[in-house]
Amino acid sequence: MSDATLLYLCIAIVAAPLVGFVLQYAFGRRLPRQGDWLTVLTIGVSLACSIVLFLHVLGQPEGYSTVLGPWTWLEPGDGAAWTVGITLDGLTAVMLVVVSLVAFLVHVFSMGYMQGDPKYWLFFAWLQMFSVSMLILVLANNLLHLFMGWELVGLCSYKLIGFWSEKRDPANAARKAFITTRIGDLGMVLAIMVIASVCGTFDFDAIFAKVASGEFSGPWLTAAGLGLFLAAVGKSAQMPLHVWLPDAMEGPTPVSALIHAATMVAAGVYLIGRMMPMMTPEALIVVAVIGAVTALMAGLIALCQNDIKKVLAYSTCSQLGYMFLGLGVGAWHAGLFHLTTHAFFKALMFLGSGSVIHGMHHEQDMRHMGGLWGKMRITSVTFLIGVLAIAGLPFVTSGFFSKDGILSGAWNAEPVLFWIGLVAAVLTAFYMMRLFVMTFMGAPKSEKAEHAHESPKSMTMPLVLLAVLAVCAGWGTWHSKLLSPPALDTVGSLAFEHVGTVVILASAAGIGGLLLGLFVFFKNAEHVPDWKKPFRALETAFANKFWFDELYRIAVLRPSYRLAGLFRVVDSAGVDGIVNAVGSSGVDSSKKSGWFDKYVVDGLVKLTGGICQFFGAGISLLQSGKVRLYLSLSVGAVALVLLLERLL
């Protein structure tokens, strides 16, 4: 394909949903079916174009990469040119398909799930805008361009989490999400400042060239890399900025699937993957450690949650931690491959949970579920496939291949990280089985569960498709071709490898965790409270999410508000107080001088006035109203002036 064709395809990918957003926002409410078909159509165009591009890149030799553009956007001075442009390589192609495919399925799913909502049309409008922003982010060929998409997805996330913001909790959650990720964005701005200053350009290739030539190196390079990672920590909900993601579950479930599982939260992983050549070894250690810690801690928290969406949210944190672990230890390919497979199976499970919530009339507490296996057959089966995929059932599911790649990388790099990852893998399988048992197996535990019903086709069809992908995405060698890593000397090999020992250990972890879960939560459900007793303290810690929210409330929020209050007082009493004091002392002194003024100065003035009045009275005699007198006076005055002029 010629560059022009590629460009048109890329433009169509973004433009179609953009047009969809504008039309839907402006007219959606008045269209038949409130315009849902329109948005499905436009995102379908994006999907089709993405698939064409994907196949095109797949047909190219390994390591294919091309840049369309760049076009100058702004020349801000100092000879810099800030541009917009498109990078087209394997990573972009994969991300395009992941984003547009999941977005498309979520659109279709929402036609059923959001049915009857008073703002049905608006929901689709914002889904479109989110797709636009995310696709801009993925296509960008430079950091500034990427950052624009990055911030716009944040806005859409805010709008969609707070879709029901007439209620208090969604509004709070939306605000928390925006501000928390904004803290991370400071890192991005820092990186932008450093890169603009050192490189003078934001183009990925130019930055990497400067890194390779040694022009861009040292502490500022590490600082820029860590700044980017801070941004990724915020966006991808890693410790310690993960607190917003569980709250974000207040948003409609399709949003959770699209934004808070498959795409936006993965943008952080994408960012680090994209910027890999400028990540110094020091920065990568931080990435790996944060990733591993999050994978483990979020898994522990997920173990003790009872809200089905909260379990999935913490599971997302944990899996994203896995991806960062992979990137950090140099398993670049595996990390990004896990991003892809996770997008499919996590979107599957979120939409599955949406189907459950829909079937249970908005019940989210798993303690009230159970026994849905027979009542919601498609949902149950597809969900089970998702559970098996995330647990990494060996040699079949996609999750196995990608997770194994990450663990192999960790094994080669740092055994401690490997063991943390392995424990997290056991945990993942274990809590996912717990979720599955509580929701679908056993006897119904509530009235609602008794009367649960399967969801309509618009909701189950996406589930089926995602289930197929959750299994098959790992097959074949497409990913080793498209996700062929950049050649770097900062870290060792970024290639994909399977270490024999790791394959065995990882398989055992997945299967063991699943069986253990089945054994504990299904076979011995009645014994669980007894078994938990010795671990009461731990359970409290997990169930309370390690008190992160409380800690932030005491250590960050309250001091900030106090500081704001203090500054307010300082401002009105201190800064303005001085101004007013100066002002009132001016008034005082003017009162004193006023006395002087009134009786001495003004006295003189009055005296003058009196004198004037006296003369005025005399002069007023002249104002007789007689024209003759006026004329003769004027003539006299003119004569006097002329005379004076002559004399002087």
Added chain:
Amino acid sequence: MLSLLVFLPVAGALLCCALPAKHARSVNVAFSGLALLISIAVWQQMDLSAGGYQLQQQAVWIEAVGINYHVGIDGVGLALVLLTTFVSFVSAIASWNIDKLQKGYHMLFLMLLTGMLGVFVALDLFLFYVFWEIMLLPMYFLIGIWGGPRRHYAAIKFFLYTLFGSVLLLAAVILVVLKCDTWSIPQITALARQALEAGDAGGILGSVGLSLAAFIAMFIGFAVKIPSFPFHTWLPDAHVEAPTPISMILAGILLKMGGYGLIRIAYPFFPQAAIDSGLVITIISVIAIVYGAFVAMAQTDFKRLIAYSSVSHMGFVTLGLAAGTERGINGAMYMMLAHGTISAMLFMIVGVIYDRAHHRDIDRFGGLAWVMPKYFVLASLAFFASLGLPGMSGFVAEITTFVGAFDGPYRSWAIAALVGLVITAAYYLITLQKVYLGSTPDAYKDPVKYPDASKRELAVLVPLIAVTIYMGIIPSTVMDMYKGFIQTDLVPVLKAALETAGKAMG
């Protein structure tokens, strides 16, 4: 043409006097609109690639002391003139429902417009100062007569505070004129450049100490207008009391006089002193950005909050300037233009709800989004524009300024200012939630008392948001307009001064 632009509003003011009071507002809108059209014509007539002052007009005014009537315009002036006529025009529309003493109000409004336009085109220091003072009086009366309950206090505070600044400015101007023997701004700028290039650290005043003193006096004079910390406290009072359209002009245009003065006069006249005080100005700016944001967060009065957000955002202007880099100053200038439209919009947003609810207490509102959906969309756009969302002008301004400031001599301070971004997001989102989201209290549910934004209100807000978005998506149109002066005249001088300063220290 420039004289026509400047004095046309005076003709409008006279017409206001002549016609019955009920026509005053139409005259105002017509003449503000005409001024907008003329300013666009000026833009078309200029050859921006050529640089330098264009469309100059010069006439001897007071021969004995060498004072000329001298006007001319370059890209920097043009950008601000366009901002002035545009914001004035929409503010004139926003003034439609002023019902007290209409004649006087609209007359003063047009007088104010003349003063503001005059400042941006004056090339003679005396003329500049005259226009500078001409602005003060209409503003004083507009706040003092048409303002809120504490209008007298606010008006007097505004007047005395800015007069205090003006006096310092005048003192510095007189010093400069005595030494240089000319009132011409371009000539003095050239003299300053020559002095610097000749290696004379004393600059146009021939003395380092005197230059610094004069620069500080000028800086304070302009800083009061910006307003920079710690000279900002007149602003919240003035805003809270001023009627909505006057707040829009105050925030949208008047504050830009300070930044313009620094770019056009203080920095070019005293580059060495400006660079030497760079650290202090940077610190003041960072305090303004962060502290202003914190104080804004603690406000319960909607209008006061927006006023403090102005303090915070205008901190970027001095931050970029103090860095002395092209990107820094271009960003600072962009911030002035972006803030001009965004803050005008924000004050209109407050005005719309104040007209209906007759109070501005953030904590007493709630759920207005569901009662006034169109208004909510515009309000949230304005909020997000102000907190720097890409696609709108604030983002371009912030990112350019940050990059420029980081490139300058005070890196760590630029990083410190980043905190402001989070606080800004926090107070805007908290306010957005308190006022517009959540459940609607019964008091606000009455659609008769709380109708959605009217056509007139939309006519004010929609053009403002359109320009804000345009400036966010295609920023080069605007930045290319003014960056010539900064690139060829201002930054080289500051760079040279920086080198001299470096030598002096090393």
